[in-house]
Amino acid sequence: MMALRFSLAGALLGAAFLARGVLEADPLTHILVQLPMLAVAGALLPVPAGWERARCNAGGWAALLTAIFTIAYWMLPRTIDATLVVPWVEAAKFIALPLGVGFALRLGWARAHPLLRGFLKAQALAMLGVLAFLYTHAPVRLCTAYLMEEQARLGLGFLIVAGGLAVLWVAPLFAVCAPAPRADRAGGRVPAFDP
Amino acid sequence: MTAESDFGTVAAMRGVQERRDGAVRLAMLLGGTVFVLMMLLGLVMRLAQGGLVEIDAALFYRIMTAHGAGMVGTATLTGATILWFFTNRHVPLLAGVFWAFLGLFLLGVVFILAAIFVGGYGGAWTFLYPLPAMSGGFWQPSAAALFLLGYVSIGVGFLLLHLEVARKLIAAYGGIGGALAWPLAFGRGRPEDAPPAGVVAAMASTIFNVLGIVVGAAVLVASIVNLLVPGFTVDALLAKNMIYFFGHVFINAAIYMGVIAVYEIIPEYTGRPWKTTRAFAIAWTVIMLFTLSVYPHHLMQDLAMPAWTLVMGQLVSYFSGIPLIAVTAFSLLVYIRGADMRWDLASALLVLGVAGWSVGTVPAIIDGMIVVNKVMHNTQWVPGHFHTYLLLGEVAMAFGFMAWLTRAPAAQERPGAARLTGADRLLFLTYAVGGTGFVLVFLVAGALSVPRRWAVHATQWMPLAQAASVFAALVILAVTVFVLRYLSGLIRQRS
Numbered sequence: 001m002m003a004l005r006f007s008l009a010g011a012l013l014g015a016a017f018l019a020r021g022v023l024e025a026d027p028l029t030h031i032l033v034q035l036p037m038l039a040v041a042g043a044l045l046p047v048p049a050g051w052e053r054a055r056c057n058a059g060g061w062a063a064l065l066t067a068i069f070t071i072a073y074w075m076l077p078r079t080i081d082a083t084l085v086v087p088w089v090e091a092a093k094f095i096a097l098p099l100g101v102g103f104a105l106r107l108g109w110a111r112a113h114p115l116l117r118g119f120l121k122a123q124a125l126a127m128l129g130v131l132a133f134l135y136t137h138a139p140v141r142l143c144t145a146y147l148m149e150e151q152a153r154l155g156l157g158f159l160i161v162a163g164g165l166a167v168l169w170v171a172p173l174f175a176v177c178a179p180a181p182r183a184d185r186a187g188g189r190v191p192a193f194d195p
Numbered sequence: 196m197t198a199e200s201d202f203g204t205v206a207a208m209r210g211v212q213e214r215r216d217g218a219v220r221l222a223m224l225l226g227g228t229v230f231v232l233m234m235l236l237g238l239v240m241r242l243a244q245g246g247l248v249e250i251d252a253a254l255f256y257r258i259m260t261a262h263g264a265g266m267v268g269t270a271t272l273t274g275a276t277i278l279w280f281f282t283n284r285h286v287p288l289l290a291g292v293f294w295a296f297l298g299l300f301l302l303g304v305v306f307i308l309a310a311i312f313v314g315g316y317g318g319a320w321t322f323l324y325p326l327p328a329m330s331g332g333f334w335q336p337s338a339a340a341l342f343l344l345g346y347v348s349i350g351v352g353f354l355l356l357h358l359e360v361a362r363k364l365i366a367a368y369g370g371i372g373g374a375l376a377w378p379l380a381f382g383r384g385r386p387e388d389a390p391p392a393g394v395v396a397a398m399a400s401t402i403f404n405v406l407g408i409v410v411g412a413a414v415l416v417a418s419i420v421n422l423l424v425p426g427f428t429v430d431a432l433l434a435k436n437m438i439y440f441f442g443h444v445f446i447n448a449a450i451y452m453g454v455i456a457v458y459e460i461i462p463e464y465t466g467r468p469w470k471t472t473r474a475f476a477i478a479w480t481v482i483m484l485f486t487l488s489v490y491p492h493h494l495m496q497d498l499a500m501p502a503w504t505l506v507m508g509q510l511v512s513y514f515s516g517i518p519l520i521a522v523t524a525f526s527l528l529v530y531i532r533g534a535d536m537r538w539d540l541a542s543a544l545l546v547l548g549v550a551g552w553s554v555g556t557v558p559a560i561i562d563g564m565i566v567v568n569k570v571m572h573n574t575q576w577v578p579g580h581f582h583t584y585l586l587l588g589e590v591a592m593a594f595g596f597m598a599w600l601t602r603a604p605a606a607q608e609r610p611g612a613a614r615l616t617g618a619d620r621l622l623f624l625t626y627a628v629g630g631t632g633f634v635l636v637f638l639v640a641g642a643l644s645v646p647r648r649w650a651v652h653a654t655q656w657m658p659l660a661q662a663a664s665v666f667a668a669l670v671i672l673a674v675t676v677f678v679l680r681y682l683s684g685l686i687r688q689r690s
Binding site: 118119129140 | 354355361371410414417
């Protein structure tokens with residue numbers, strides 16, 4: 001299982017690296033295909049024994065904060081620009097996204113309180129909406145490496161991703177499942193739904 | 196277990212649970228106090244329009260902004276508190292989440308008050324883009340940004356509260372569909388297996404308020420970016436659509452959450468649970484869809500809007516009153532008529548709340564017609580309709596809930612012992628007469644084409660504002676006593 005995980009992560013990382021010329025030619029594929037590929041590669045990595053219950057990551061806060069700040073840094077247009085012209089920044093991207101986002105999210109998500117997970121999902125949808133606004137309406141090029149029309153297309157892409165994630169996350173909530181017995185509800189023994 | 200016996204079991208647990216709800220009691224005390232303060236600001240505006248006091252126009256618009264934001268926020272705070280309290284009867288909720296909600300709400304209030312009374316922001320509670328950035332020198336962009344950040348803080352608090360409510364209801368009732376009683380509405384479910392009426396209302400309110408808040412968060416952040424980087428402009432019509440979607444849903448959620456108090460409290464006076472019937476379940480699903488789709492009736496003067504959206508807004512406005520009147524108002528009448536109803540201040544205010552809400556939909560539907568809206572949109576007809584279903588609707592429900600929370604010990608043990616004493620009767624009548632007179636003056640002024648949101652009124656309009664001031668004073672007198680009565684009730688309960 002561990003070997004399979006390493007293989008899949010390696011394959012994704014390799015594909016993202018080998019196809020970087022094509023993927024990075026367009027901001028849509030750079031941001032919405034290559035970066036998620038790197039994050040997924042990190043999420044596939046096996047977690048070393050003991051890390052899942054590490055005290056320094058109680059509640060998943062440490063890992064989630066690492067992921068949030070890493071995402072925030074790699075969201076900056078000038079960082080994206082730098083990956084295209086500065087080799088060490090490009091190399092850093094291939095390390096930071098898998099480890100700082102994918103792997104960290106995996107470590108933090110499992111231990112996070114369900115309420116925090118739901119909040120982060122809602123926050124992600126709202127922020128994707130903001131990014132859609134920003135990239136479709138900005139009067140100047142946010143990334144100097146990409147054209148205005150490509151930027152607007154990326155904005156539309158953010159909107160589509162927001163819609164897709166909303167459906168993906170909300171649809172299961174409509175699934176019919178057995179309600180908890182009345183006595184359990186009244187007695188407070190209802191396991192909360194985990195979003 | 197039958198619905199009646201379940202009702203009895205739940206009722207037995209209530210005494211212990213209610214005593215634990217200190218945060219709820221505090222939130223309602225804060226809500227009631229802010230209602231009084233905001234009403235005083237409203238009175239100042241009407242006195243100024245009536246020429247009885249003189250205030251600077253810039254200050255008028257700051258007061259109007261504080262009154263609007265404060266009233267909408269407090270109505271939703273009290274509505275959400277009612278939702279939390281009664282949902283907690285059916286599923287256990289994390290108390291810490293409510294404290295976090297209250298803390299974020301108060302932080303938002305501090306930001307908003309500082310933006311208005313220190314920063315001078317006066318761009319109305321609707322923060323309509325690009326007005327926050329176009330102050331004409333009356334406020335700095337930082338003040339507008341602080342105002343919007345206050346909204347963001349309040350929105351985050353509501354999001355937390357609704358997420359907690361949603362995840363517990365989804366687990367307990369078998370998904371969103373289960374909590375909305377869809378098996379009963381659209382399948383072969385039995386009424387005795389359906390969730391309680393309050394749960395159905397809580398689930399529906401949670402769904403549309405979360406959607407509204409997420410859309411609101413996106414447009415708030417875009418507006419803040421515009422304030423900080425003016426070169427970043429937003430499509431004004433798109434921003435207006437998002438703002439009114441958020442605003443419409445948010446203020447409607449206040450009322451829909453408030454009505455949960457009616458579903459949960461009135462049965463204690465009638466002795467029969469408010470049943471979730473097929474019609475009730477269908478109506479709440481319809482209400483949810485209508486609340487999400489009716490907002491274009493706020494944009495009927497925007498000629499660039501696609502015609503179909505305005506037609507949809509008008510049609511949904513027509514129909515949106517039906518599920519409310521058919522299910523809540525009609526059912527309430529049936530429950531009261533068939534029971535040995537004992538009146539006290541709580542039950543009287545709750546019933547007034549449903550009546551005010553129902554009546555308020557009539558001028559709202561009239562204003563939701565395109566041909567009428569062309570003429571009436573910028574007149575006092577608009578504050579007339581929303582004051583009807585807020586002042587005589589949600590606010591009455593909130594004060595009814597507060598009166599019920601602090602009802603006399605005998606009435607807590609045996610609801611049948613409740614009495615509307617002479618003093619309470621006078622208090623209730625003062626509120627009802629003051630409120631009715633106040634909203635009627637707005638509606639009459641609207642019909643006479645008196646404009647809304649004007650700091651200075653023509654001499655011919657002043658008598659109307661003066662009459663409204665008298666009615667407003669009556670309302671303020673009544674609600675001040677409501678709050679003091681509530682406070683003394685809390686002290687009595689503690690001792």
